[in-house]
Amino acid sequence: MDPLSEVLSLLKPRSVSTAEVDAGGAWAIQLDDLAGQIKCYIVVKGSCWLTIEGGDAPVRIPEGSCFVMPTGRGAVIGSGQDVEPALASEVLGPTRSGRVITYQGGGDAYVIGTRFEFASPNAPTLLRSMPPVMPVETSGDRARLRGSIELMMEEFREARPGSDLIAQQLAHLILVQALRLYMSTRSHNDIGWFAALADPQLSTALEAMHANPAHPWTVQKLATLTGMSRTTFAERFRARAGETPIAYLTRWRMILASEKLRASEDTVGRIASSLGYESEHAFNTAFKREMGTPPGRYARAARPIGSSHNLDRVMLPGSGQ
Structure with a gap:
C-alpha cells in the first residue's frame, strides 16, 4: 500500500456531513467546527475569499476550485474580506447532509462542503504537519474529481435506496483525489x-x-x-x-505500534520485534519518547473496560512499566 493510502486507512476518515450553500450579496461564514477534522470544500459557482486563522493573507478561491483544510485551524469564507462572519454552526445547523442552505438570498456563490472525522487517536499527529489549506483546481483535466463531486450531490438530491452509503464512499474518493491533485502541484513550499x-x-x-x-x-x-x-x-x-529520515521512520513505527496496542492482543515484545526492534527496552524508550507514556500503560488506557484482551500479557517482567 502506498504511503498516502496507508495513512488515510490508518486515520479511518468518516464523512459526517455534506452541505450545499447558496450564498448571495455580502456574506461570510466562520468555520467554527474544524478541530480534529478535515474539511473539503468545492466552489461550484462564483468565487469566495478564504482566510485561515494565523495564516497568510486571504486567498481568493475561484469558481471550479476545491480546497482542503486538514489542520483544524479556524477559517472564514465569504464574498469579501471586510464582511462580519456568521458562525457556520448557526447558519448550517446540526443536521444538514444533503441539504441546500440559502444564505443572504443566494444566487452569487454555490459552495459544497464535506466534513471528515477520524477514528484514530493518531490523527492530530499526522494532520498537524500538513498545510493549513490546500487549494486544487477542479476544472480542465481535473474532470475526474469534478465528476465525483457531481455524482455525490446527485445521490443526495435523489435520495434513492443506498444513497447515504454511496455518498459516503464518493466523499472519501473526493478527499483522496483532491489530496493527490494537490501533491502534483509543484508550486507550493510546504513542510511536513x-x-x-x-x-x-x-x-x-x-x-x-x-x-x-x-x-x-x-x-x-x-x-x-x-x-x-x-x-x-x-x-x-x-x-x-x-x-530527519530516521526520526520520521521512528515516529511512523510508533504510530503503527500504538495502533497494534489498541487493536490486537500482541505482547509488547512481539510488537517491538514486528517493527524491527531486537531490544524491548529500546522499543519502550522510543515509544515513551514519541507517545509520552510507556506502551503497556498506553494499551491499558486505550482499551475499553471489559475488553477481552489479556492486559497482563502486555506487562512483561523487567519492562519497566
Missing part, C-alpha cells in the same frame, strides 16, 4: 510528511519505509534508493519533511 511525499525522489524513500518499517534502514540505504548522495538526501529530506 505530505510535502516530502509530493517530492518524486523523496517519495521513493517514504514508500520503502512504509512498505517495510521493520527493515534496518539507514540514511545511506534510503539515499541509494532515491539516487542521491547521502548528504544531499539527508538535507533535502529534512528541508521538505521538517525532520
Whole structure:
C-alpha cells in the first residue's frame, strides 16, 4: 500500500456531513467546527475569499476550485474580506447532509462542503504537519474529481435506496483525489510528511519505509534508493519533511505500534520485534519518547473496560512499566 493510502486507512476518515450553500450579496461564514477534522470544500459557482486563522493573507478561491483544510485551524469564507462572519454552526445547523442552505438570498456563490472525522487517536499527529489549506483546481483535466463531486450531490438530491452509503464512499474518493491533485502541484513550499511525499525522489524513500518499517534502514540505504548522495538526501529530506529520515521512520513505527496496542492482543515484545526492534527496552524508550507514556500503560488506557484482551500479557517482567 502506498504511503498516502496507508495513512488515510490508518486515520479511518468518516464523512459526517455534506452541505450545499447558496450564498448571495455580502456574506461570510466562520468555520467554527474544524478541530480534529478535515474539511473539503468545492466552489461550484462564483468565487469566495478564504482566510485561515494565523495564516497568510486571504486567498481568493475561484469558481471550479476545491480546497482542503486538514489542520483544524479556524477559517472564514465569504464574498469579501471586510464582511462580519456568521458562525457556520448557526447558519448550517446540526443536521444538514444533503441539504441546500440559502444564505443572504443566494444566487452569487454555490459552495459544497464535506466534513471528515477520524477514528484514530493518531490523527492530530499526522494532520498537524500538513498545510493549513490546500487549494486544487477542479476544472480542465481535473474532470475526474469534478465528476465525483457531481455524482455525490446527485445521490443526495435523489435520495434513492443506498444513497447515504454511496455518498459516503464518493466523499472519501473526493478527499483522496483532491489530496493527490494537490501533491502534483509543484508550486507550493510546504513542510511536513505530505510535502516530502509530493517530492518524486523523496517519495521513493517514504514508500520503502512504509512498505517495510521493520527493515534496518539507514540514511545511506534510503539515499541509494532515491539516487542521491547521502548528504544531499539527508538535507533535502529534512528541508521538505521538517525532520530527519530516521526520526520520521521512528515516529511512523510508533504510530503503527500504538495502533497494534489498541487493536490486537500482541505482547509488547512481539510488537517491538514486528517493527524491527531486537531490544524491548529500546522499543519502550522510543515509544515513551514519541507517545509520552510507556506502551503497556498506553494499551491499558486505550482499551475499553471489559475488553477481552489479556492486559497482563502486555506487562512483561523487567519492562519497566
